Amino acid sequence: MNSVLIPVSLALPVVFALLVAFMPAERARGTALVGMLLSAVPVLGLLFLFDYSRAAEFQFAASVEWAPQLGLSLSVGIDSVALLLIALTALLGPVCVLGSWTAITDRPRLFYSWLLVMQTAMIGVFAARDLVFFYMCFEFTLLPMFVLIGVFGSTNRKIASIKFFLYTFTGSLIALAGLVYVAWSASGHYGRWTLDIGELAAAARLMSPTEQGLVLAAMLAGFAVKVPLFPLHTWLPLAHTEAPTAGSVILAGVLLKLGTYGIYRFVLGFVPMAMVEHAPFLAVLAIIGIIYAGLICWVQTDVKKLVAYSSVSHLGFCVLGLLAVNTTGLSGSVMYMLSHGLSTGALFLMIGFMYERYHTRDMGQVQGLASKMPVWSSFMVFFVLASVGLPGLNGFVSEFLCLIGAFQSSSELVAAGHPGATAGALGPWYAAVAGVGMVVAAMYLLIMVGKVVWGELVEPAGHDDAHTGLPVDLSAREIAALLPLAAGCLIFGLFPQPLLGAIEAPVNVAVRSIEFEPVDVPHTTEHAEADLQVGEVAP
């Protein structure tokens, strides 16, 4: 019975998308909200029925045979990492509808249908257990986002949507080539065709180091564009700036995580040794991204672009955690995927609410809203603090773990007998330089708050509250969209342990599957990390 849950979670949004498409236009948003909420019900079921004591195993497995002789099937199943990302997706769905409630007046059926379809595609990416289904969903996410930006975006929407599509599509095709190569190589190993991700992961490790390096490069072409990793990030600020609020929320909240999830599941899962080998280089890119994008944020005048670039900076930490390939780093990275979805998603909502009232995102034209919109301002300050990594809120948990993960991840430190070090190719300097990003983040985010929230009230010329049809401060509907995210940020920050405990098992399986060079450790008790664990296979 449980095996129905994932297919139902996938099907419900599509059913409602069709329903919305044939509704009268004025009922579209209501139907969409109901659809999003009902679609969240099976996801709640997943959350409650998931057996957390076997969190590393893929549960709720379901499979449809397609062409067995070719190894083609559509199969799904989730471990706790996928589960939590699906939960995040389901949470952001209704929030997006609430955030678009008054903003989308033209062609609402098109908008909400695609928004619902998007849910299916994203959940599909996280739930997929075979390559075809994964890639179908991965690519399919482009289409709804293309429509959301291209039809419902602002001035430069066409260029933004085309660039978004082409850039990520090209990357994905190269990633596809890498994945196909793995499948081909695996077929030689197994003597039959298989596209099962678990089987492919086991076989991929048997490839030669050169092959692994090439597969790594191909996969990263797809996933690093999505993340986005410096210097492949330039589509993001444009897409974010032009996208409607819901598009930005989905883009920052979930779509970027498809990239980091891809790295986690496929790069780390398939070719971990190549990843460890190239980790220093990739980490340098991530760190450049953290500081470079952070400094660009500092000189932005467009508040939405600022938050968009901040995503580039933030996701650098997430990638750094992945490259640390230890339990803290990977846990931090997975936490980062979740927490960034909450706080940056919320920031885009906040900016959307401001934009709906003032029709500008220029920080020179809208300032000092604290005296006019105290509720909006309180939420804004709260989410900025979450984003800045204030302890007690979500951003801190993930950022801290990513950084300490990078700090520990040094085989040299292990060899030097530091008990808290783990095998890996990074080390203290990586964390120290990336940590400068903490200071830069405080700079640009507080300067942004200093302009938009504090100071004397400045409004665009000719602004009239009555014209927007919205209350001066946030409406109950808008607060309802923000409250779950705010609660998430707080609970996540104070009680991260349930989440950390849930993802510990799959993360540890991933870490133990990496075959590090044995390290001479002074004390025999500290060998666990260096021992080869051939039997255990990563997701």
Added chain:
Amino acid sequence: MTGDVILTFAADAPVGVAPWWVMLIPALPMLGVILCTLMAIAGVRSKLPAWVTVGCLGASFVVAVAMLLNHGEGAAVAKAWDWFHISWGDAQGQQFNAIFGFYIDRLTILWMLFVTGLATLIGLYASEYMSHDVGPGYCRFFVAFNLFVFSMACLVMGANMLMLYLGWEGVGLCSYLLIGYYYKKPSAVAAGKKAFIVNRIGDLGLALGVYLTFVHFGTIEYAELFASDKLAGYLEHASHGDFSHIPLAAQVIPMLLMVGAFGKSAQLPLYVWLPDAMEGPTPVSALIHAATMVTAGVFLIARTYPVFQVSEYALPTVAWIGGLTAFFSATIGMAQFDIKRIMAYSTVSQLGYMFAGLGVLTSVGAAAHVFTHAFFKALLFLCCGAVMHGFAGQLDLRKLSGLWRMKGWGIVSITMLVGCLNLAGFPVITSGFWSKDMIMAEAFVRPGMGPVGWLLLITAGLTAYYTFRVFFRVFVGPQEYHPGDELHDDGHGAEHFHPHAPGWAINSVLVILAVLSFVAIPLVALNHGGWVGEMIHGSTAHYEAHAEAGHHGSVWLAGFNPHAVMYYISAVVGIAGILVAYALHLRGRTSAGEAPAAEAFKNALGPVQRWAEHKWYVDELYDFLFRKPLWVLSQIFRYVDMLLVDGLVNTAGWIPSALGGRLRRGQNGVLQSYAASMAGGLALFVVVVLILASRSG
């Protein structure tokens, strides 16, 4: 450091379980946060938030007293929940643990007593001081006020370095929110921002210190860290002056931690945020930026004192930074005219004494000075606040004179005098004298620390001078006042201005604090360190140099023991400073603005005086060295990103369309063509699979 010093610390006793109710100390202020938030939402327009705050914080203080009475020897831990628990193996260091819990020893208790006590009193003061803002602003103020005490409790009571970090950034946040309380004032917003960002630089050092502690010791829980054999082994080496057997990593940890301490406690080179922080309401300046938060750096070093002792250079560095900061900021304080700024620089300077105290190994002296300073500096700020409140924001000492004889200002004047005497280190009858003395004497005892001692001694004279410069200008002399620009809209302008003297809440708090500054004398003075010394001896900050040889080895000035003669020397220096202030600023002064002797003195100093008044142009220097280049770099990045990085992408994207010669069609056409190409991609995938399958099959 010589080899005849034996170090011990008192965490050898097993760590017990603290009673659950110690958690009320942070929980009650958190309750205050919640209640005040609810009142803000409900739109309460009375002084209710203040009374709730005073109630919560007072109750928290009572619990702290109960904790003092209940606590025996050693340390105890109270755990609320597992905050972080990540494990990848069974060995030591293969779990990253941080409980949300509290570590109670005497150092904790000492700190929490004055934090909660002062917070209660200053909350009471603020109930009156902030009364012009009753409404949403009043609620907002007390939300942040309560949150500050909660954060401070986490910082001080936290059971591990991560809890400390939580509190550390939490107090930084409250500081940010409260400095920027008058959020329409650009200078206040800028000051809040500056405080947070400069502190973040320190926080980075602290964070890296925490990481390295974990990597090297395998734990960040205090209870485990202080009990670790590794640390004990290092201390054993260090006690023999043998640092070559202590790994570099262990010696770097305190270097990183102290960066955090310098940021939070406003030491060189990260002190620049604190004077600007005076933009906040005065109760905030008194509580956060004078008495409690800025001593967090001192607490950090005291808490991790054993870790600092295993580094050859850490504590000497702390001593030098402290001594230099004390002297440097005193020179700025001497040349300022804004009395609140003068007090701010004096805070930086006094914090320098505390760091120097830690650096020269008198943790007792440092803690004693934190303790006495908390009372008299809060008192001084609250007196300045009362003046500011009464004279429409006037803080310029050239615009006020002779408050002593004005009606209703007697209590403020007398308590101000008490505060000034303490700060100036007036001999015997002030607690500030005794605590400062311990630090200066010890500086001359420590080998190699003599120059720091001289710096501190000279600074003591300067301190006495600038403190009484304020008192002699503002509180005595001819009566005169000019109101500031924060006139209330009550119909009459500056010409009809009447200063309004403080009411019962402000006056009673001032009196209590003045009394407490005397009560503190026996607590720090009796039996070398007194009660405060006992509290420190029962904690991780305990340090004892058993060997007397160290004293004889560093004879200072013709064979006198510094501990014996320092009382007399510092007494003379202090009184001399007061007399110079009298000669320059009171004798012959005929009006508030005119002090002929001081003018003559100023002219004699030439440009030096002007440089000091402009704070030695440090802000301008930092702007030139860091902010401007970084801003230029950011602009370059911005254009590089637009033109180069994105330009390459656009060029790459242009090539295929140029080759294909296809023109863009309309919106739908584009959509369809991409949908088609995506389907094509999938098809390609399937085709490739099929071909490969047929070949292998």
